[in-house]
Amino acid sequence: MKAALLTGIRQFEIREMPDPILTNETDVLIRVKTVGVCGSDIHYYTTGRIGSQIVDYPSIVGHEASGIIEQVGKKVKRFQPGDRIAIDPALSCGRCDQCKAGREHTCRKLLFLGCPKQLEGCLCEYIVLPQRCCYPIRRSMTFDEATLSEPLAxxxxxxxxxxxxxxxxxxxxxxxxxxxxxxxxxxxxxxxxxxxxxxxxxxxxxxxxxxxxxxxxxxxxxxxxxxxxxxxxxxxxxxxxxxxxxxxxxxxxxxxxxxxxxxxxxxxxxxxxxxxxxxxxxxxxxxxIRRQVHCTQKAIDLIAKRKVRIGPLVTHRFRLEETQNAFDLVASYNDGVMKAIVDVS
Ligand SMILES: [Zn+2]
Ligand SMILES: [Zn+2]
Missing domain, CATH: 3.40.50.720 (NAD(P)-binding Rossmann-like Domain)
Incomplete structure (x- = not known):
């Protein structure tokens, strides 16, 4: 598969990488459709860090994403190939004091997509995630809207x-x-x-x-x-x-x-x-505020019920090969950019 790898300060390279494969029975393989460029990604792009979280090069950033289920593990019941989904980029352990207190977003062992030393991000063609990170979306919802459910959450x-x-x-x-x-x-x-x-x-x-x-x-x-x-x-x-x-x-x-x-x-x-x-x-x-917790489905519902029209926030689109241009644009705040989307498909 193709992936946009962050290889240095303000530097992306498009490289061919091995396709990810399903290993856990509760995981799904996702074909990435759209990825939103977030302000936090821009911190990694321009300075290589957010506070003590420092990028190890090369790495894949990106956490606002939508996709289509391509393949499911044996124990996956909620999804089948072809399902359209929004993604919650946070993987909590489910066992620590924070998780037990309903604070999965500050989980002691939290893994977040596109976060240094945690998980590779979504600026690539395929990713594997546990099914619990996936939220089905209706046909009437666009992939852009699904991607924007993350910042809306x-x-x-x-x-x-x-x-x-x-x-x-x-x-x-x-x-x-x-x-x-x-x-x-x-x-x-x-x-x-x-x-x-x-x-x-x-x-x-x-x-x-x-x-x-x-x-x-x-x-x-x-x-x-x-x-x-x-x-x-x-x-x-x-x-x-x-x-x-x-x-x-x-x-x-x-x-x-x-x-x-x-x-x-x-x-x-x-x-x-x-x-x-x-x-x-x-x-x-x-x-x-540390990102969000328990708000992904609520954000998707606000969009699905047309209570929030989030789609117009998308002002610019790029292909995966143009990831660097997308990041340069967002980092410069030029051309009235609000949300830039990388269209992977
Ligand atoms: Zn974000
Ligand atoms: Zn935990």
């Missing part, structure tokens, strides 16, 4: 964890695919006012399709001042989806006393300085 989980009540005022800082996923999910709830920011004008324009109360560019607007003029009591919840340390501080200043800062974005560096006295005096809750 992260948005869904972020909103569930933050528990907005009817009438909550919220801000989303950074409306890339994850910020937009949060926004889409909020639109299925009764959040009163949604303020959004981004440094990229095309992304702000994109977000206006969901009718935010206000949208602003922190390069141009004094975000805290303008938002506090419109809503003097400030925000109940801020979703930080940009990974920019300046936005984290801005998020704190946008919150009312007792407000919640939900950190979804991934910062490029480990150390971020926080205004501790402001946090303390306003008793701000900071909640970190």
């Amino acid at each position: 992260v948005g869904l989980y972020s909103v569930e964890r933050s528990m907005p009540v009817a009438g909550s005022n919220v801000a989303i800082l950074g409306v890339g695919p994850i910020g937009m996923s949060v926004f889409h999910v909020l639109r299925t709830k009764k959040a009163a006012r949604v303020y959004v920011t981004d440094m990229i004008e095309e992304r702000l324009a994109f977000s206006r399709r969901l009718r935010p109360t206000w949208s602003g560019n922190p390069k141009i607007n004094d975000v805290v001042k303008e938002v506090s003029q419109m809503d003097p009591l400030l925000m109940d919840i801020v979703y930080e989806c940009s990974g920019d340390p300046a936005a984290i501080v801005q998020g704190i200043r946008l919150l009312k006393p007792g407000g919640k800062l939900i950190i979804v974005g991934i910062t490029a560096t480990d150390d971020v300085s926080l205004p501790m006295h402001e946090l303390r005096r306003s008793e701000i809750t900071i909640l970190n």
Whole structure:
């Protein structure tokens, strides 16, 4: 099979590799259809790491994927060849304290697709996975939508964890695919006012399709001042989806006393300085989001029932051979890119 191998900083090579084979009776062989390029993949591409997770070259990245079941192990009952699926890229052990507590996403032995030293990713023609990672999708759902169920699940989980009540005022800082996923999910709830920011004008324009109360560019607007003029009591919840340390501080200043800062974005560096006295005096809750748990099926259902129209997030498509171009585009934020899809088939 063909695979896009990450061989160095900003460097992919398309190579011929042996086809993966079924070894476990509960595994399935999947023909990969589409793979979404995620911001986390871009961290691996441009810097070779996220924090202490360092890429061993060569390796295959990619974890937002859809496919078709090609072959099933002897004990697989839920699937047969030809079934169309979305993929949950997380493999938990099912036995540790975290798994037993329903926190499979922080499993002590978690293996995640396309994560260094864990599992190879999906930017290749075939992968083998346990059947429990596979979610059937209806004929009416496109492979792009199935792929986007992964970031949507992260948005869904972020909103569930933050528990907005009817009438909550919220801000989303950074409306890339994850910020937009949060926004889409909020639109299925009764959040009163949604303020959004981004440094990229095309992304702000994109977000206006969901009718935010206000949208602003922190390069141009004094975000805290303008938002506090419109809503003097400030925000109940801020979703930080940009990974920019300046936005984290801005998020704190946008919150009312007792407000919640939900950190979804991934910062490029480990150390971020926080205004501790402001946090303390306003008793701000900071909640970190680690991907998602138990939200894959719910995200698929939101798309299937047309409660969320996630498909339009796809702005660019590439062939597997053009993986490097896809990553260069997403890393540059050029051409109004929101979600780039690598079409493997
Ligand atoms: Zn992702
Ligand atoms: Zn576990």
